[in-house]
Amino acid sequence: MQDLTKLIGQLPIGVWVASVPSGTAVFTNPAFEAILGVGAEASSQIEDAPRTYGIFDRSGNPYPVESLPFSRVVATGEAAVVDDLVIHRPDGSRVNVRAFAHPLRSETGELSHVSVVFIDITREVQAELDRDQAAERFSFAVEHAPIVIWSTDATGIITLSQGAGLGSLGVKSGELLGTNVFDLYRGHPTINDFIRRGLAGESLQYIVEVGAAAFDTWLAPLRDAGGRVVGVIGLSHDIRELRRLQAVSAQTDRTAALGTLAASVAHEINNPLTYILSYANQIELAFEQLDELCTTPSAANLARMRALLAHLRDDFQTLRHGAERIATITRELGTFNHPNDNAIGPVDARAAVRSVLQLVGKELEARAQLRLDLRETAPIAGHPSRLVQVVLNLVMNAMQSLPFGTASDQVIDIHTCTQGDRVVIEVSDSGPGVPAADRQRIFEPFTTTKAIGEGTGLGLFVCRNIVRSYAGEISVRDRPGGGALFRVTLPVAPASTAASSGPIRALPRADAAAHVLIIDDDSHIARAFSGQLEHYGYRASACSSGTAGLRRVLEGEDIDLVFCDLMMKGLTGMDLHARLLEQAPSLLHKIVFMTGGACSPGARQFVLDHPEAVVEKPFDLLAETRSRLSRGRPVGTASANE
Ligand SMILES: Nc1ncnc2c1ncn2[C@@H]1O[C@H](COP(=O)(O)OP(=O)(O)OP(=O)(O)O)[C@@H](O)[C@H]1O
Ligand SMILES: [Mg+2]
Numbered sequence: 001m002q003d004l005t006k007l008i009g010q011l012p013i014g015v016w017v018a019s020v021p022s023g024t025a026v027f028t029n030p031a032f033e034a035i036l037g038v039g040a041e042a043s044s045q046i047e048d049a050p051r052t053y054g055i056f057d058r059s060g061n062p063y064p065v066e067s068l069p070f071s072r073v074v075a076t077g078e079a080a081v082v083d084d085l086v087i088h089r090p091d092g093s094r095v096n097v098r099a100f101a102h103p104l105r106s107e108t109g110e111l112s113h114v115s116v117v118f119i120d121i122t123r124e125v126q127a128e129l130d131r132d133q134a135a136e137r138f139s140f141a142v143e144h145a146p147i148v149i150w151s152t153d154a155t156g157i158i159t160l161s162q163g164a165g166l167g168s169l170g171v172k173s174g175e176l177l178g179t180n181v182f183d184l185y186r187g188h189p190t191i192n193d194f195i196r197r198g199l200a201g202e203s204l205q206y207i208v209e210v211g212a213a214a215f216d217t218w219l220a221p222l223r224d225a226g227g228r229v230v231g232v233i234g235l236s237h238d239i240r241e242l243r244r245l246q247a248v249s250a251q252t253d254r255t256a257a258l259g260t261l262a263a264s265v266a267h268e269i270n271n272p273l274t275y276i277l278s279y280a281n282q283i284e285l286a287f288e289q290l291d292e293l294c295t296t297p298s299a300a301n302l303a304r305m306r307a308l309l310a311h312l313r314d315d316f317q318t319l320r321h322g323a324e325r326i327a328t329i330t331r332e333l334g335t336f337n338h339p340n341d342n343a344i345g346p347v348d349a350r351a352a353v354r355s356v357l358q359l360v361g362k363e364l365e366a367r368a369q370l371r372l373d374l375r376e377t378a379p380i381a382g383h384p385s386r387l388v389q390v391v392l393n394l395v396m397n398a399m400q401s402l403p404f405g406t407a408s409d410q411v412i413d414i415h416t417c418t419q420g421d422r423v424v425i426e427v428s429d430s431g432p433g434v435p436a437a438d439r440q441r442i443f444e445p446f447t448t449t450k451a452i453g454e455g456t457g458l459g460l461f462v463c464r465n466i467v468r469s470y471a472g473e474i475s476v477r478d479r480p481g482g483g484a485l486f487r488v489t490l491p492v493a494p495a496s497t498a499a500s501s502g503p504i505r506a507l508p509r510a511d512a513a514a515h516v517l518i519i520d521d522d523s524h525i526a527r528a529f530s531g532q533l534e535h536y537g538y539r540a541s542a543c544s545s546g547t548a549g550l551r552r553v554l555e556g557e558d559i560d561l562v563f564c565d566l567m568m569k570g571l572t573g574m575d576l577h578a579r580l581l582e583q584a585p586s587l588l589h590k591i592v593f594m595t596g597g598a599c600s601p602g603a604r605q606f607v608l609d610h611p612e613a614v615v616e617k618p619f620d621l622l623a624e625t626r627s628r629l630s631r632g633r634p635v636g637t638a639s640a641n642e
Contacts, residue, residue, distance in 0.1 A: 150163075519562060
C-alpha cells in the first residue's frame with residue numbers, strides 16, 4: 001500500500017480524494033499542487049472548491065459546483081469525466097484540465113469517498129483550438145474564393161462539393177453531394193474523360209468551360225491505405241475574372257503603347273511641321289511681293305523678281321526636306337516591327353550637323369551666337385535621318401533653354417571630332433544647365449520641365465533610343481563656364497559598311513503620253529498626282545471613288561496604268577481587286593495599289609499576299625510610274641509612252 005502511495009506521488013497525474021458529502025480532501029498527491037498551483041486546503045468544502053482552487057469553465061465563468069466531477073459522482077453514484085475545466089492559477093497562468101471521478105464505497109457498499117484523477121490537457125486544447133481555427137479559415141476561404149473543392153467515389157458519386165466557385169454553376173456548397181458526376185456532366189464529355197483518367201490513377205490539370213465559367217482544374221486519384229483508387233479529388237478555380245483582368249491589362253498596355261507611340265510621332269512630326277509652316281508663310285509673302293512687282297514692269301523690278309524667285313527656290317528645298325522627314329518618320333513607323341537593317345550606311349556627323357543648321361539655323365541665330373568646331377569625323381554606321389533627328393533634338397533643347405532677347409549674351413557650341421574608334425558630337429549652351437539630380441531622369445519618356453502643351457518630354461528619350469540602337473552613348477554634364485553639355489559618342493562604322501544611296505536623279509520627261517488613272521477618295525492626292533503626271537507629259541485622269549474607277553477600267557478605256565488607293569470609303573482597293581479578278585483578270589497587272597498604312601487585318605493580309613502590286617505612300621510617283629510602265633505589257637494593250 002505504501003508502494004502504491006509512493007507511485008501515485010510520482011505520477012504526473014493529479015489525485016484528490018475527498019469524503020462524501022462534504023468534499024473535504026482526505027488525500028492529494030504532489031502533482032495536484034503542481035497542476036493547480038495551490039496545495040489542498042484541508043478545511044475546504046465542495047461549495048468552496050471553485051474559489052479555493054480557481055476552477056472555471058472555458059467561457060471564463062466560475063465552474064458550477066453541481067457540475068464538478070465530485071458533485072456528479074455524488075448525484076449519480078457513477079463515474080464521471082469532465083474535460084472543460086480551466087484552472088486559473090494564483091500566478092495568472094491558465095491550465096486546461098480533464099478530470100476522471102470515481103465513486104469509492106465502504107464495505108457495506110455505501111458511497112464514502114470520491115477520487116478525482118486529473119491531467120493537464122492545455123496543449124491538447126490549444127492544438128484543438130488551432131485546428132478549429134485553421135478549419136474555420138480554410139472553410140472561409142473556400143466559401144469566398146472562386147474555387148470548388150470536390151471529390152467523388154470510385155463510381156463517380158460526389159462525396160465533397162464545396163466553394164464559392166459553385167455559384168457560377170448555380171449551386172451551393174454541399175448541394176451536389178450524392179449526385180453522380182458522370183450524369184451531371186453528360187453534356188461535357190471532356191470533363192467526364194478527365195475524371196475517368198483520374199479514376200484510372202492519373203493526376204492531371206486542365207481548363208474547361210462550363211456555362212459562363214472557365215474552370216482551371218487540378219485533379220488527382222484518392223487512394224485507400226492499400227493504394228487502391230477509391231475516387232478522385234479536384235480543386236477547380238473559376239478563372240473568368242482572371243481572364244477579364246488579363247484582357248483589361250492587355251488592353252491598357254496596348255493603349256499606353258499607342259499613347260506613347262502617338263505622342264512620339266506627334267513630337268517628331270511637329271518639328272518639321274514647324275519649319276514647313278514657317279517657310280510656307282515666307283513663301284506666301286514672296287508671292288505677294290511678286291504680284292506687286294508684276295504690276296509695274298521695270299528692269300529694277302525684274303531683277304528683284306529674279307532674286308525673289310531664287311529665294312523661293314531655296315525655301316521650297318526646305319519645304320521638301322521637311323516633307324521628306326515626315327515621310328521617313330511614317331515609313332519607319334510602318335516598319336516598326338521589321339527594322340530595316342539595310343538602311344544602315346556610313347553617315348557623316350558633320351553633314352548631320354549642317355542639315356540641322358539648315359533647318360533651324362535662322363531660329364538659332366535669334367537665340368544665341370553659334371560657335372562651330374566641326375573637326376573631321378570618321379563615318380558612323382547608322383541612318384542619316386536618324387542622326388539628324390538626334391542632333392536636331394539636342395539643338396532644339398539648347399535653343400529652348402535660353403531666354404528670349406538675350407542672343408548676344410548666349411552661346412550654343414557644336415563640336416564634332418573622332419576619338420579613337422568613336423565619333424563624338426557635343427551640343428552645349430550657356431543656359432541654366434541640368435541639375436546633377438536630374439541627369440538620368442531627363443532621358444526617361446515624358447520628363448519635361450516645359451509648360452503643359454509645350455514639350456512632350458520625348459526628345460531626349462528618342463535621342464537615347466536612336467543612339468543606343470547604334471551601340472552609342474548619350475550623356476549630359478556641366479558646360480565649363482555654365483550651361484549644359486550634351487555629348488553623343490558613336491562607334492566608327494566598320495570599313496565594310498555599304499555606301500548610302502546617292503541623291504535622287506531627276507527623271508526625264510515622258511516622250512509620248514501614256515494614260516495613267518488615279519483612283520483615290522482623297523481629292524487632294526488625286527489632283528496632286530494627276531497634276532504632277534501631266535506636268536511630266538503623261539495623260540492623267542482622276543477618280544474619287546472605287547466604283548467610278550472600276551467602271552472606267554472595265555469599260556475598256558485606253559488606260560495604261562492605274563494607281564488605286566487601298567483603303568477607300570465604299571468600294572475599297574481590295575474590293576476592286578476582287579471584282580477584277582472575277583470579271584477581267586487580264587487587267588489586274590495594270591493596277592498598283594497605294595497604301596498609307598494598312599490598318600485593317602484584311603488590308604494587312606492583302607499587302608502580304610500581293611507585295612508586287614502594292615506601294616506605300618508616300619512614294620516617288622514619277623519613278624514608280626516609269627518603272628511600272630517599262631515592265632512588260634500584255635499583247636494588245638496600247639502603249640503611248642514607249
Ligand atoms: N540644353 C538643356 N538645358 C537645360 N535643360 C535641358 C536641356 N535639354 C533638356 N533639358 C531638360 O530635359 C527635359 C527633357 O528634354 P526632352 O527633349 O526630352 O523633352 P522636352 O524638351 O521637355 O520636350 P520636347 O522635346 O517634346 O519639346 C527638358 O524639359 C529640360 O528640363
Ligand atoms: Mg526637347
